[in-house]
Amino acid sequence: MRQDQEDPYQRRSARVYAGAGRVGRGPAAPPAGVLYDAVLLDRDGTLIEDVPYNGDPEKVRPLPGVRAALDRLRAAGLRLAVVTNQSGLARGYFDEEQMRAVHARVEELLGGFDAWLVCPHDDADGCDCRKPSPGLVHAAARELGTSASRCVLVGDIGRDVGAALAAGAAGVLVPTPVTRPEEIAAAGWVATDLPSAVDEILRRQRAVRPTRTAHGVGTALVVRSDSAGDVLVTGPAIRAVAAGARRVVLLCGPRGRAAAEMLPGVDEIIEHPLPWIDPAPTPVDPDDMRRLTARIAAVGADEAVVFTSFHQSALPLALLLRMAGITRIAAISDDYPGALVDIRHRVPVGVPEPERALSLAAAAGHRLPAGDEPVLRLRDDAVASRPAAVGDPGYVVLHPGSAASSRACPTELAARIAGALSAAGHRVLVTGGPDERTVTARVAAAGGTDLGGTTDLAGLAALVADAAAVVVGNTGPAHLAAAAGVPVVSLFAPTVPFGQWGPYRVPTVRLGDASAPCRDTRAASCPVPGHPCLSGVDPAEVVEAVRTLTASGGGVR
Ligand SMILES: [Zn+2]
Numbered sequence: 001m002r003q004d005q006e007d008p009y010q011r012r013s014a015r016v017y018a019g020a021g022r023v024g025r026g027p028a029a030p031p032a033g034v035l036y037d038a039v040l041l042d043r044d045g046t047l048i049e050d051v052p053y054n055g056d057p058e059k060v061r062p063l064p065g066v067r068a069a070l071d072r073l074r075a076a077g078l079r080l081a082v083v084t085n086q087s088g089l090a091r092g093y094f095d096e097e098q099m100r101a102v103h104a105r106v107e108e109l110l111g112g113f114d115a116w117l118v119c120p121h122d123d124a125d126g127c128d129c130r131k132p133s134p135g136l137v138h139a140a141a142r143e144l145g146t147s148a149s150r151c152v153l154v155g156d157i158g159r160d161v162g163a164a165l166a167a168g169a170a171g172v173l174v175p176t177p178v179t180r181p182e183e184i185a186a187a188g189w190v191a192t193d194l195p196s197a198v199d200e201i202l203r204r205q206r207a208v209r210p211t212r213t214a215h216g217v218g219t220a221l222v223v224r225s226d227s228a229g230d231v232l233v234t235g236p237a238i239r240a241v242a243a244g245a246r247r248v249v250l251l252c253g254p255r256g257r258a259a260a261e262m263l264p265g266v267d268e269i270i271e272h273p274l275p276w277i278d279p280a281p282t283p284v285d286p287d288d289m290r291r292l293t294a295r296i297a298a299v300g301a302d303e304a305v306v307f308t309s310f311h312q313s314a315l316p317l318a319l320l321l322r323m324a325g326i327t328r329i330a331a332i333s334d335d336y337p338g339a340l341v342d343i344r345h346r347v348p349v350g351v352p353e354p355e356r357a358l359s360l361a362a363a364a365g366h367r368l369p370a371g372d373e374p375v376l377r378l379r380d381d382a383v384a385s386r387p388a389a390v391g392d393p394g395y396v397v398l399h400p401g402s403a404a405s406s407r408a409c410p411t412e413l414a415a416r417i418a419g420a421l422s423a424a425g426h427r428v429l430v431t432g433g434p435d436e437r438t439v440t441a442r443v444a445a446a447g448g449t450d451l452g453g454t455t456d457l458a459g460l461a462a463l464v465a466d467a468a469a470v471v472v473g474n475t476g477p478a479h480l481a482a483a484a485g486v487p488v489v490s491l492f493a494p495t496v497p498f499g500q501w502g503p504y505r506v507p508t509v510r511l512g513d514a515s516a517p518c519r520d521t522r523a524a525s526c527p528v529p530g531h532p533c534l535s536g537v538d539p540a541e542v543v544e545a546v547r548t549l550t551a552s553g554g555g556v557r
Contacts (some may be wrong), residue, residue, distance in 0.1 A: 014117050014129035014139040017103070021080065021112025033240070033367030035205050035355065035374055038114075038144045039073050039198075040137060040169070042155030043084035045176050046194060047110060050156075055094025057105035065195040067110050072198055074111065076205070079144045081115040082106075083136040083153065083163070089120035115143040128551055131155075132162025134507065137169050149375060149505040154197045158183030166548055168487075168507040172197045185515035188499030189350060204351065207359035208374065213244070214303070214365030220245035221301035221326065222266075223317060224252055225277040226309070227403060228259035228457060228476035230353075232483060233504065234307045236374050237357035239265045240366040241305055249299050253278060255403075258457035259476070262382035270295060276316045277308075279404075279524060289320065297324035305364050306331040307357050310349065310500065311522060315340055330364035332356070350499045375505045376483035384458040386466050390449065393466035395427040396546060400443050401436040402475035406518060406526040407493045409473050410535050411439050415446035417471060420539035422447030426546065429467075431460060431477065469546045473534070474501055482506040487549035489542055493526070493533045494519040509545035511537050 044050040049061040073080060082103075088094050103116055117136045119129040129135030134148070141148045153164035154172045157179055164171030165188075173179070173187035174197050184190060191197035220241050224234040231252055242248045242265030249268045252260045255278075257271050272292050275281040304326045306314040314331035318340035321329050330343035337344050345363040347356045358374060361367070368374055398421070400414035409417070414430075421428045428448030432440040440452025455463060457476070464470055464477060465484040472478045473491045481488045487507040492498050494514045502508060516533030518526055526533075 013127065014119055014136050016139055016143055017100075017116040017118065019081070019113035019115050020104075020107045021074075021114050032370040032372075033209055033362070033374075034150075035208055036078065036150055036152050036170070036201065037146050038079040038081065038141070038151045039201060040081050040083045040117075040140050040151050040153040040164075041070075041113075041194075042131075042153070042157075042160045043082050043106070045156035045178070046154055046160075046174060047082070048106060050176070050178075053088035053091070053093035054102060055088070055098030057101045060102060060105045060109060062106075062109050063194065065193065069195040069198040070110055072202065076202055078201075079114045079146070081117060081140040081144055082113050083117045083131070083140050083155075085119045085131050085136075085159070087120075087122045087130070089118075090122040090125060115140060117143065131159040132166060133548060133551075134163055134167035137163050137167035141167070141169075148507075149373070152201055154191075154194060154201075158186060161187045161189075162509070165502075165508045165510065168505055170505075172201070182513075182515060185494075185519070186498070186510060188352075188497065188502050188510075204355060204359075207347075207351075208355065208362050208367060210362045210365045210367050212365050217245040217302050219247045219249060219299060219301045221249050221251060221296065221299055221304040221321070222307065223304065223314075224250070224256065224260075224307040224357075225274045226253055226279075226312075227255045229474075229479045229501075230309060231256035231259035231263065232376055232476065232479040233353040233501075234357045235263050235376050235378075235483070236354050236368060237305075237307060237361040237366075238263055239372060239377070240358060240361040240368045241265070241364070243369045243372070244366045245302075249301065251296070262378040262458060262461065264377055264379045270299070274317060277312055293320050293324050296321060296326070299324075301326050303328035303330070303364065305361060305366075307360060308332060309353065310347075310356070330360060332360055350497060352502070352504055353500050354504045356500070373505075375485075376479055378461060378480075378483045382458055382461075383465060384456070384462045386462040387454075387459070390429055390451070390463065391427065394468045395429050395466075396421055397429050397431055397464055397467040397470045397472070397477070397481075398443065398448065399431045399470065399472040399475070399477045400439055401432045402473050404475075404495075404524040406495050406521075406523045406531075407474045409491050409537075410531050411442055413535055413537060413539070414439070414443040417537075417539045417542050418443050418448045419446040420543050421471075421546065424543045424546075426468075429463060431455065431463060468550050471542055471546070478503045489545040489549065491534050491537060491542075493531075495521050495523050495533075507549050509549060511541055511545065 121127040148167040148169045152170040161171035250266045251270045400409040402408040430440045430444040432452040434453035437452040444450035469487045470481040471489040482503045488503040
């Protein structure tokens with residue numbers, strides 16, 4: 001075992017130990033269409049019974065089913081590392097040698113791990129590795145020859161999930177009786193125990209791998225209606241389809257058009273509102289539907305893949321596609337689709353939207369090619385250049401608004417956040433659409449530069465790409481940040497599940513009350529007086545989140 005005794009940063013960084021499972025394993029070239037190549041595991045309360053400050057190997061007791069679950073991960077080719085806070089070292093409750101004896105016993109009972117990452121500090125040490133700081137996750141990814149975004153961490157408390165998200169990894173909470181209810185509410189992915197977490201990790205991994213390959217697709221019609229955010233999170237799936245087709249035509253709505261223009265892999269765009277999807281639909285006009293059907297028929301698509309969110313139906317469009325002569329249609333539908341769909345796909349609730357869409361593409365025979373990570377991306381040539389007037393990169397973008405007011409940051413709070421960030425030494429750029437200028441002006445007056453209404457989506461993408469961090473609700477710019485690999489402080493109203501709509505594979509800190517009464521209501525305007533899910537956020541938490549996310553070098557790409 002190796003320990004970085006000479007590391008000058010040891011006082012503040014993780015201790016790294018090789019594990020018994022490491023023999024003969026070097027960095028892997030990620031195979032095509034794979035979500036994860038490593039699983040990181042919390043130790044106490046996740047792998048073994050939590051015996052506080054245990055330095056005695058005799059007291060190591062594996063939790064039920066853990067050995068078999070780990071062996072399933074090993075058999076699937078996933079690397080395993082333990083990431084554990086052991087403040088008992090800092091407090092002198094046990095020493096290094098005792099801890100190593102405990103870890104040897106864990107490996108004797110549970111099999112070898114590829115690496116052990118230990119934070120030996122206490123909260124007071126201000127280190128970068130004590131969970132929920134992301135240091136242990138970054139260190140684990142480095143040791144395993146992968147990136148944090150290709151890791152999933154399983155742990156039993158909010159600190160574990162927080163560390164995972166802050167590093168841009170996925171985090172699964174496996175609650176125990178000591179896990180606090182608010183930690184369970186805030187987690188985007190919850191499993192009853194480690195074995196069920198492993199089942200779901202392997203299921204999600206399999207779901208993006210096609211069991212058949214689509215051959216000879218000339219033209220594929222892909223569909224994603226609704227807003228910019230919806231279109232952006234479908235990007236990886238559209239790239240997967242594009243990898244297997246000569247030409248890709250995207251049907252989107254007017255509110256998603258600007259985002260569609262920025263997606264790699266799209267050759268042509270058809271813009272048309274769909275009255276069964278749009279939040280403020282106009283009445284169905286039979287002539288208009290006939291025009292749309294004719295327009296689709298003119299595409300001459302060999303297949304269609306209809307992407308939807310979990311509360312939207314693909315079936316009305318599938319009928320039009322059939323009438324347009326398309327003979328191969330893939331869609332997610334829990335409702336019986338009859339003769340409308342050839343590849344009917346179903347997805348459990350809670351899967352991130354980008355993976356949900358990727359799994360539909362896989363069901364249709366498409367996957368991302370090797371080298372194309374399952375992350376949000378924009379076309380290089382689609383992002384406008386950043387206005388020189390905003391100065392050097394490294395500012396914080398604060399975007400208070402949202403098309404759905406239930407997901408917007410209250411103006412008064414956004415102003416206090418702008419003030420707190422400015423006071424902490426950040427340059428703050430306040431962004432918003434043309435109809436949000438009153439809000440951005442009020443917010444920027446408290447500390448920042450008002451850019452409300454000055455950019456289109458491509459311009460906003462350029463601003464976001466050079467930010468150190470973006471502070472934003474659950475709305476389009478959060479996904480622009482994810483696409484640029486820029487960390488997000490997510491002021492997330494729980495009207496829709498965080499696990500499905502949280503910023504994808506980008507370092508994130510979630511703030512706000514996840515168990516507020518608006519939870520899972522899908523409300524467009526807040527149904528609860530005072531907008532309590534977000535109004536309770538303390539601006540100091542935002543400043544601290546920006547510090548956490550930028551301390552370890554900021555963005556991931
Ligand atoms: Zn530490």
